[in-house]
Amino acid sequence: MYILNELVERVGGQLIGDGTRIIRSLATLEDAGPEQLSFFANPRYLKQLRASRAGAVLVQEKMSGDVSGAAILVADPYLAYAQLSQLFDWRAGPVPGIHASAVVHPSAQVHPTAEIAAQVVIGERAIIEADTYIGPNTVIGRDCRIGEASRLEASVVLYPDVWLGERVIVHSGSVLGADGFGFARHQQRWVKIYQSGGVRIGDDVEIGAGVTIDRGALSPTRIERGVKLDNQIQIAHNVVIGEDSAIAGCTGIAGSTRIGKRCTLAGMVGVTGHLQIADDTHITAMSLVSKSINTPGAYSSGTGLEPHQQWKRNVVRFRQLDELAKRVRSIELTQADKTE
Structure with a gap:
């Protein structure tokens, strides 16, 4: 619960209305009530803005006359909403301690401020740093490192030699460090190539539910600082994803491809192996990338929707x-x- 003046100060906005109003949560323009905060960032929702019962709305100054309640004037309402949403996160901070049902190898190092939930397994020489939360049924293999203030939700699996930076979030069901898909053909049969590389995840990365990131064959697979991964993404061995890139759900990236910084890949994009994708490249939904992209810009493939x-x-x-x-x-x- 916050008073409106506190929220205005957080985003550096200008308030039109009663600064002592209490705000208990966030909601859409259509659903918000007198003790909820909403935002207006898309002109198609103008009708909902004018009819909204929200206690306060984040808007640009030019839209202040369309707000019936209090208005918080900001340059970018969606960004301000993102910043304030962190104040209303349903997740509580870690409660220090190790649950009685957890299994922690004697050689592992768990910081006293970390929370280790029920049925967690932590392997030998693993390091869990300060203010970290490890959710129920999560398995952390040997020689893994979990950076400060990171959060692993329930049933995450980290194979051996997976390192996470600080403030990393990994959602349920994700598997980091499974073997890459590496086989050599011999006399009509497949000979397995054992994968000795690990996985390295940078600071401030978020990994959605059901994501798989394969370990490298020799050197590690790398997800660099600030990358955001949606649910159900497959990242193959020795892929490198550059800083602040974002990848939407059901995308698959084949082995040894290097994706640059600040790239975006929309849903269900496929990227074949051993490619280079330039910084600031944007791939639209359901595109197939089968050759390297050296010039930044927006790219598409496939055909648009039409009658059958x-x-x-x-x-x-x-x-x-x-x-x-x-x-x-x-x-x-x-x-x-x-x-x-």
């Missing part, structure tokens, strides 16, 4: 493109011969 019958006709035409190209080339050569 039209799509089927176009598929037939796609299959005819190679033959059509040959015919066009033949016509061009014939015309060239006639003009000589």
Whole structure:
């Protein structure tokens, strides 16, 4: 619970209204009540803004006249909302201590301010630093390191030699450090290549639920500072993802690809292996990246949505493109011969 003046101070905004009003939580414009804070950042929700019962709304100055309650004037309402949302996080801070059902190897180091929940297993020589929370049923392998103020939710698995930086969040069901998909072909059979590299996660990284990050074959797979990963992402062995990049759900990245800084990959993007993607590259949803990108910008592949019958006709035409190209080339050569 906060009074409005406290929230205004947090975001450096300007208040129009009663600064002593109590705010207990956040809500959408449509659902908010007199003790809730909302925000307006998209013109398509103007009708909801004008009808909103929110106690206060984060808005740009030009929209203040459309707010019936208090208005907090800021340059970027969505950013201000993100900053204030941290004050209302449902997660409590760690409660120091090790649950009686946890299994901690004698050689592991657990900081006294860390919380180790029920049924956690911590392997030999693992290091758990200050103010860290390790959720129920999580398994931390040998030689792992968990940085200060990090949080691992329930049922996370860290294979041996996985290092996490400070303030890292890993959501439930994620697996870090499983073997990369490495096999050599011999006499119609597959020979396993054992993966001796680990995984290195930088500071302030967030990893969604059900994410898999494979360990490197020789050197580690690396996720650098500030990267944000959505749910259900597959990152193969020896991938490097540069600082402050963000990747949406169901994306798959094949081995040894290097993604630059500040890149964004939308949902269900596929990236083949051994590629280089330049800094500040943006890939739209369901695109397939099959060659390196050296110039920053926005890239797409595939075809847009269209009625099914039209799509089927176009598929037939796609299959005819190679033959059509040959015919066009033949016509061009014939015309060239006639003009000589």
